[in-house]
Amino acid sequence: MAGETPDSAAAQYDRHVVRSYAAPALTLVRGQGSHVWDAAGRRYLDFATGIAVNALGHSHPVWVRRVQEQAARLTHVSNLYRNEGQGALAAALARRCGPGRALFCNSGAEANEALLKLARLHGVRKSGQEGACHVVVVAEKAFHGRTFGGMSATPQEKIQKGFRPLLTGFTAAPLNDLAAWDRVIDARTTAGVLIETIQGEGGVNPASQEFLRGVERICRERNVLFMIDEIQCGVGRTGRFFAYERTGIRPDAIAMAKGLGGGFPIGAIWIAPPHDNLFTAGSHGTTFGGGALASAAALAVLEVIEQEGLLDKVTRQSAPWHERLRGLVRLRPDLVAEVRGEGYMVGVALKCDPVPVCVALREAGLLTAPAGGVVVRMLPPLTASAQELEESVEVMARVLGDWKPA
Numbered sequence: 420m421a422g423e424t425p426d427s428a429a430a431q432y433d434r435h436v437v438r439s440y441a442a443p444a445l446t447l448v449r450g451q452g453s454h455v456w457d458a459a460g461r462r463y464l465d466f467a468t469g470i471a472v473n474a475l476g477h478s479h480p481v482w483v484r485r486v487q488e489q490a491a492r493l494t495h496v497s498n499l500y501r502n503e504g505q506g507a508l509a510a511a512l513a514r515r516c517g518p519g520r521a522l523f524c525n526s527g528a529e530a531n532e533a534l535l536k537l538a539r540l541h542g543v544r545k546s547g548q549e550g551a552c553h554v555v556v557v558a559e560k561a562f563h564g565r566t567f568g569g570m571s572a573t574p575q576e577k578i579q580k581g582f583r584p585l586l587t588g589f590t591a592a593p594l595n596d597l598a599a600w601d602r603v604i605d606a607r608t609t610a611g612v613l614i615e616t617i618q619g620e621g622g623v624n625p626a627s628q629e630f631l632r633g634v635e636r637i638c639r640e641r642n643v644l645f646m647i648d649e650i651q652c653g654v655g656r657t658g659r660f661f662a663y664e665r666t667g668i669r670p671d672a673i674a675m676a677k678g679l680g681g682g683f684p685i686g687a688i689w690i691a692p693p694h695d696n697l698f699t700a701g702s703h704g705t706t707f708g709g710g711a712l713a714s715a716a717a718l719a720v721l722e723v724i725e726q727e728g729l730l731d732k733v734t735r736q737s738a739p740w741h742e743r744l745r746g747l748v749r750l751r752p753d754l755v756a757e758v759r760g761e762g763y764m765v766g767v768a769l770k771c772d773p774v775p776v777c778v779a780l781r782e783a784g785l786l787t788a789p790a791g792g793v794v795v796r797m798l799p800p801l802t803a804s805a806q807e808l809e810e811s812v813e814v815m816a817r818v819l820g821d822w823k824p825a
């Protein structure tokens with residue numbers, strides 16, 4: 420039996436789980452709405468949401484019912500056969516993305532792998548030969564995942580160290596520096612660009628509207644795939660279904676995952692025409708992608724977002740929340756540099772290491788996630804109430820107010 424007691428769960432983990440993560444401080448055993456409970460029965464306000472995954476909070480009744488019903492009826496048949504949910508999910512995404520097609524997988528990194536393969540296929544179509552046009556331009560401080568493709572597209576020493584040689588064909592340029600992107604996007608050799616609308620792991624750094632529009636124009640001029648990574652910032656997190664919608668751009672392809680399944684693993688890319696026919700039968704695949712259970716979970720997320728008006732709710736509630744959070748800069752100007760982000764994806768940028776601050780917040784009952792070496796990241800569930808947002812500010816004010824820099 421897994422984890423019979425809190426102590427045995429920790430001991431078993433310590434002894435038998437590969438140490439690719441720092442040893443977790445908590446064993447979480449239950450979640451409900453915006454809260455989780457640890458093995459000792461202590462309650463936390465969960466504004467880490469499994470790193471932007473639990474879009475509907477924990478155990479939303481509609482999500483639980485849909486997943487239970489599907490699990491009892493049909494869980495998996497592979498992509499050799501159709502399941503009822505996958506097409507319905509693609510159709511639901513079409514209503515958000517416009518014309519095109521979806522390709523399903525199981526995680527964010529896999530979604531980006533599919534984008535990178537799409538860029539290669541585009542390069543072959545564009546140049547008429549393999550290998551001549553395969554470069555993908557990415558942003559400095561980007562994070563696109565831990566697979567070889569995702570890691571190679573992630574220009575961060577701490578991610579790439581120890582795994583070289585990486586995949587070739589990536590060029591990094593500074594986010595929001597359009598002139599730099601204009602210089603590195605080459606009509607002959609560049610197959611695609613890949614940009615997070617708001618960098619998550621890099622420290623909650625939004626791409627500006629001007630920048631995204633400018634890169635889109637350059638991509639159109641040079642026949643380069645314009646690919647957007649919405650894995651962390653998408654699926655309602657900013658108060659729009661996709662964060663890029665605020666900018667008016669039309670990506671050629673979009674990667675999504677995390678919040679899409681509301682806690683059940685699923686990833687997807689959306690490909691706009693004419694690129695949606697680049698993958699052909701046999702050119703890509705995954706056993707689990709778009710399975711019956713994962714599709715039912717994602718359909719439940721999309722249904723609840725619509726039925727509960729969560730996009731409007733996030734938009735409405737985030738402005739006063741951000742304003743209250745900005746009060747932290749006035750409270751501790753020596754400690755807090757700024758508050759940035761959109762909707763329910765917020766980074767409180769500190770003038771010190773955010774990790775001990777996140778630990779103190781956890782001890783005060785608030786779960787957050789550090790990012791980019793300077794940021795306390797707050798990612799509430801889209802269902803979070805105004806009162807819960809206010810509670811998060813109060814905990815932040817208490818912890819930061821008493822903070823004594825090391």
Ligand SMILES: Cc1ncc(COP(=O)(O)O)c(C=O)c1O
Pocket residue numbers: 470526527528529531562563564565615619620648649650651652676677
């Ligand atoms: C923007 C972005 N892309 C890709 C990934 C990788 O997703 P996954 O961890 O599901 O492989 C992440 C994960 O944090 C992410 O934030």
